[in-house]
Amino acid sequence: MSAPIFHGGGITAAAATFGGRPEDWLDLSTGINPCPTALPEIPKKAWHRLPDSYLVDEARRAAGDYYGSGKILPLPVPGTQSVIQLLPRLLTEGGGARTDGKVAMVDNRVAVVAPTYGEYTRAFISAGFAVDTVGDVAAIGARHRLAVVVNPNNPDGRTWPVETLIGLHDRMKAANGLLVVDEAFGDAVPALSLAGNMQRLSNLVIFRSFGKFFGLAGLRLGFAIAHEDILKRFEEWLGPWAVSGPALSIAGSLLRSDVSPIRRLIDERAAALHSVLTGVGLQVAGRTALFALVDHARASDIYTHLGRHHILVRKFDYAPAWLRFGLTPGPAADLRLGEVLQRFER
Structure with a gap:
């Protein structure tokens, strides 16, 4: 560890x-909005009952519209840290990164564009993966089973154009690898997001933070955007009722508001x-x-x-x-x- x-x-x-x-x-x-957004009204049943599927579905539809992911509906998660911890399992329990049913056959290595949020490297090292910290996406190659790019980056604010990251995705896909793009600080620069291209980017996972932009980090809410086979695995590993009813209700309202x-x-x-x-x-x-x-x-x-x-x-x-x-x-x-x-x- x-x-x-x-x-x-x-x-x-x-x-x-x-x-x-x-x-x-x-x-x-x-890096949190210091002026928290006013909370919308939360129905009493969101507090009283376990979160029903309609709350999850409404939050997913609102997030899909907000992030522009089209028919691919983001999965609510209890903070993106929760799914960062699960990333190694995509490679060890899901048969590896998959493309058209093919199992990844590349080396047991992960690339992280660094310096960046340190929990990515920690999660993979703890799971027994070798991690290459690289300074440029051009250094990521076929030997990597998974690559992580934070865009905009924390802590230096570096950004990568959409076209560059699509090119990286296509290289990863050709090698049966997986690309993870963390857009936790992306709400202020929506043009940088890959979410609008999600339909054709089958080997991509996007993480979005809810609490940073809205100033509500205490909700512990984020979204994972990926094709359904990956989201189903996240959902199974997180278990039932992973996100609280009040958090889902707040997300459903604020993601449809004028931001x-x-x-x-x-x-x-x-x-x-x-x-x-x-x-x-x-x-x-x-x-x-x-x-x-x-x-x-x-x-x-x-x-x-x-x-x-x-x-x-x-x-x-x-x-x-x-x-x-x-x-x-x-x-x-x-x-x-x-x-x-x-x-x-x-």
Whole structure:
């Protein structure tokens, strides 16, 4: 078993290290919309009863329309982390990645375009697979049974054009391999999504996060988009009632709502964060709509300085010069962050 990965959001641990009450901290360590979307009305029966199939079906239809996957209806899952854990089973219990009934006969290797979300590598190493971390999709070849690309990427915001990823899919399919594209940060840039091409991309799995864009990460809700043979396996392995009735009800409502005000607000918050960071002389090395990556030789000192002022950002053990800043919830937090950064002694 590989070592656990430390993610953002650890306010309680940060408060234990630097002091203060957790509720007084400014948490910028996650890539989550800091202005949660208002919850729609949730029917009482969604709380009272086990989630019935009509709730699942409605959430799937709403997600299919929202993501543009056509007749292929996304599968609700209890957070995409739950299905990341299942990916090795696609290769070990499902007869391998399949194309027209053929079983994959390539080496026991997986490619992950890195640096990126570390749980992919951890899941495959824990399952006994050899993992090649590569810097470019061009380095992925016929020796790989499965490839993972996060688009837009976390933590550097790198993006891959749709045509490039379709080409990668076709190479993987020709070798009876499988492509996984994580679009967790894709809501703000729908043109980057492969979901609209899903009908012809039989060896593709797309993961979408619900909580990041809508600011409702506590729901633990995501969607997997793939052809039915793969989704059926995920559904079987997750077991019955994997997603709660309230989460399904909320998804069915919000995915059919007008999300343009959410996009505008996120864009405003992203612009404000960029202004604060560049205004104090920090170099933004990459970003998405929901976070910015700073590259600084004294990143560790900045992290500690912010912690002493009860502001939490994300640091990286594999890239000690990087810090990731999530969006602030409003102008007062922008001012607080800017003043603290301004006091950092360079």
